[in-house]
Amino acid sequence: MPMPKSSRIKIAAFVVPLWWGVSAAAAPIDFVREVRPIFEKHCMECHGEKKQKSGLRLDVKAAALKGGDNEGPNILPGKAKESSLIHRITSSDDDQVMPPKGERLSAAQVSTLTAWINEGAAWPDGVDAVKLKDRRDHWSFKPLAVASGGAAIDTFIAAKLKENGLAMSPPADRANWLRRVTFDLTGLPPTPEQVQAFGKDARSDAYERAVDELLKSPRYGERWAQHWLDVVRYADTDGFEVNTERPNAWPYRDYVIAAFNADTPYDRFIKEQISGDAMGADAATGFLVTASVLLPGQIGQDEPSKRLARQDSLDEMVNNVGQSFLALSIGCARCHDHKFDPITAKDYYAMQAFVAGVEYQERELRTPESIAARERAKQVKSQLTALDKQLASFVPLVKSGVPRPMVAARGNVDRFAKVKAKRVRFTIRETNNLEPCLDELEVFNTAGDNVALKAAVTVSGETVSAGTHEQRFVNDGNYGNSRSWMSNEKGKGWVMIEFPQEHGIDRVVWGRDRLGTFKDRLATSYVIEAADASGTWKVVADSDDRQRFEAGDRPQPALATQGLSKDEAAAATPLLNRKRQLDEELNRLNVPQKVFAGVFRTPDEIRLLNRGDPEQPKEEVMPAVISALGDLKLDKPSPEQKRRTALADWIASPQNPLTARVMVNRIWQGHFGAGLVQTPSDFGNNGAKPSHPGLLDWLAGEFIRTGWSVKHMHRLIVLSQTYRQSSSWNTQAAAKDADVRFLWCFPSRRLEAESIRDSILAVSGALNPKMYGPGYDLFDQRGGLSGFTPIEVSTTENQRRMIYAHKVRRETEAVFGAFDCPDAGQSTAARRASTTPIQALNLFNSRFTLDQSNAFAARVKKEAGDDIAKQIRRAWQLALTREPTATEMSDTMPAVAKHGLAVLCRALFNSNEFLFLP
């Protein structure tokens, strides 16, 4: 194609020096007439209003000059040669060239663009067809709208129905309402007796009373905590390949249950989960570390692997905070600025900086009880020390004729008649294996003082392991393997202590590992000698009158009065009894409850990472909230805990436009199956708009006004006319609103997995109401690489509510997992409700169902007697909280008569009426 004349001039302008080009060009390139048509024809399909591949759009000035995600500004005014836009359109590399498909830009077009850039890329204001949306201009980022007086849920719902030519359905009958609200608030069906009592309750506030009862029940927290645990993807294993057990995650699960039951104000609930360690809610920070994590042994030895793993684990924390409390996908900005929301990559890393001192580890749980226990342990220990001193004189004397207990790794006493000693030698003749090891050798004078402490020591030889096994540790006053002496000879060796002056001694105390970990390298045959100032050696004790050593992990024999004189025994007995009590108490006190709730340390330095790559760090970033939403910013030296409390305070503020809206929407979703905003963890620009914006804001305002009471929200909702409507389908209404978004009836839905399992157990009578504590086993192992064979046998423990199951990440429960149980990999803000044949197989054929059908049948027989009709009636009452109709009765009788009641029980557990909210 011959080149048009004007273009040829522009090429000239490009090759000659810039100063010449600019001044000499007769007519500068006109953006609208010459440049934009090229963009429109060749670029905007992928870099325009609809798509912005690699984050680049060329239809709006501000966006075009900012450039894409990967190359920064693609247009550098005045510098065509350096502008990647020109590189791309002229590249000879198939992978690089733009446009990637279709016609390439002609030489003329290339030179037009080149010249335009060299002339300064003039792009007049006001010529763009579209305007960039201000991403901050979004409903959920604005303050709550204040509703006019007299507003209530039903007002908003009725108005929207009217607008759409719809109306509310008539109310459900009382029994159905009670069944619905009981499932909703507690995850269990009402008992027949509750239904009956409610049916008869003629008081004007009968509904209110019923709701209050349900909210008071501890079953309420067990139901509503599950939703929160879904959102934060709680599990009792670490995830990824190795999926090791996280044995002390459950205190956080219990915290959530208790918090719902106590109606902990939601703002406090937020603060406790981010910085509960500063608020006396120690387990609550389990929230920060609920995600899957690679533990040190699973991360590569190379530094890049370590950096990436740390970044991934910080990312999970930021995501959890962003999604759960703010319904924002902050994590999208890890590699580049957010595509839809006003969240920059810098904002993302600034959020990381708030939690940059949190490690995925467990620590001792500090509760008022645990603090008191620690104090008590101190007292007990000092009492024990005093007792031990008293008891020391009651250890059987050597060579008393009574065999002394065999040697123990944890410690041994050799008591003998007083001798004068300047030196004491402990000679080992045999060990149970390897070179002998002594953690401490103590020699007591008659006043009960350890005179060996820090006295001069000589040894036969030693195996040195610096800081662990050294000669000087044998009399340094510290117990345990890591402060011990080890001989350099197998089976033998000696230690000699020399005192500055002669002492009258009567006791030697020694051990291998008095902290109780190590049992090897134990001296099983030994002799103790003492030399007075004159240097005459004398044997004072040896192992020959001890019981023969036997390997095996036998408990150390308790101190006894054997080998003591009558008087000694009489004096020792009360001391021994007291010691036994104190030992037991100390054992109890000494097992501190741990919690996987993060360990807090000096925060990492956080840098902005180019493309999210830890190997491409850029400038350092300080803790700050998303700049479009707030101006909280901390200085670098902010201590770790202060960072988290600052973040928590910002989120849990009534001024935060997202916090209250997000939570009331979650609560609404829990009652109606779908939220007013149908994307419960995305309130950003790409999320759904609220179906009833006024209602959402009114609820959020009410939430804040009433002190963030979640239970108050439940009351408002379940006592509304909207909630009380019948669930009957109405074809005419459905034609206008098939999704029931406007709530022209109560939208029925299938129970969730936990509710199904719990309800089956409740109905069969097997439900174990035990609350809290470590989870019961669903599988033959609690974590690990492989296997996970389901446990099918019913036990008292596994007939607890399903929230108390030990949740193995990625392995869903064998029967109920198929009912859309989250696998705790990513956050589940709303469960799907699939219908699959696998669900049917599981619920119809599993051992669980069959066992519980039998249990249900046995219960019914016990309660209803032998009459089949009575049995059927009772089964109906228990499972479906209603009486069977005559048709149902006559249809069911023959099968029960022929095959037994369990057949009916199995069918009831599988029936739609049982599995759906009425």
Added chain:
Amino acid sequence: MNLHAEHLSIAGRALLDRRQFLSNSATALGSIALTHMLGLDGLLAAENHGPIIDPARPYAPRLPHFAPQAKNVVVIFCAGAVSQLETWDYKPELIKWDDKPLPGGPAVTFQGPAGNLARPQYEFRPRGQTGKWVSDMIPHLAELTDDIAFVHSLTSKSNTHGPAENFLSTGFVLDGFPSLGSWVTYALGSGSQELPSYVAIPDPRGVPQNGANNWGPGFLPAAFQGTTMSSKNLVRHLAAAGVPADADEAARSLLQRMNARHLAANPGDSKLSARIASYELAARMQLSVPGINDLSTEPAHILKMYGADDTQNPDKAAFAKNCILARRLIEKGVRFVQLFNGAYASGGKLNWDGHNALKEQYDVHASILDQPAAALIRDLKQRGLLKDTLVVWCTEFGRMPFFQKGSKGRDHNPDGFTCWLTGAGVKPGVSHGVTDDLGQKAIEDLHPLYHFNATILHLLGLDFEKLSFEHNGIQRRLTNVEGKLIPQLLASPP
């Protein structure tokens, strides 16, 4: 749309009317699609609506985005990271440099200090028409190279098995994302209504390193989860153990009548009819599944071809039976079969993680993989099934050209490794992409695994940029925000 209504009860049939389904789709699965069409007003909403899924028949076949080259997939997934240097990526330079240090090489890799370079542990020779050099470790698979399209220049985002198997199977290194098979069955449903649409067959020695993440549905509906099944273990809960047949039937029939009455009292609710239909599908599955594993109908020469009769090598025989099971599932129209070779972390004893005694362990693993896997591909071909079936051979990353210090094994290497495709839509006899002379890093035509997965979706008629699902505010895809095709692997590139 054919709903196969003849298989359903009167109650079920009455409610499976397409028009009615659409008007009544307050159901979860229906509304998933509808949320995309109606609820989202973001930028992507207009073009990213998911497939319309009939809640009563989530496995019903659905149309892809464009004409597919392949209808079904068999993935042979070798867990533990197979060394490219002992198999498909021949590096004669390494023989020269055997036992010499790599100048400028990394001091420390995943598991610790690096040792000297090490030659390929097997002899290589040219094979077939293309003369492709393949090692003697896998003589049977080596014979198939004329039909295979290799890509030697794959890269992974992680050098750790867990995240890397996540990355291969789900496109993300983190836990909790949908697996390839879940995406495919979500999009396409299945050709069989009597069998699970997506079957994962673990190695007879145990589940792979990343376990259920490799076949998990992530945040897709549970309907699209891979069902595990093997020649040893059938689907769970297929029958009610210990319940006499007549009592079983009585319970089923009672349930049917209860549900029918309940439906009559709540007309129009498609959630209820969907659940009724699911019990009917379950009943059919109960009949079909046991038959699929009945190898007594396989002739002796087929058993021999796969090595299922190898009494000397029971692990091989068991894997061979899994391979036969895979073929039978494909024959029945199952959409996606994932066949695992290699189990969990075990110091390389039970999978391809050859850190310590690579040659010794690979001798064992190859003896299990080679003949059965090659026989599966041949068998699919001789039955004409390879025309519609894509076979994928993959592993999560490769291994280093040097041994680890003090060992005779190679460490993890995510920077250049080999996977391959054969079967429907695949260009035969291709070797694409190049690693350096020592096989350490891809240097030409680099392809992060995103590209490999995008290419697989493409062969199934799926646009990897369109196949998406909204989760917590993000339109998620198998290939995240990345991905492009590897046209060199396609018989008819777009």
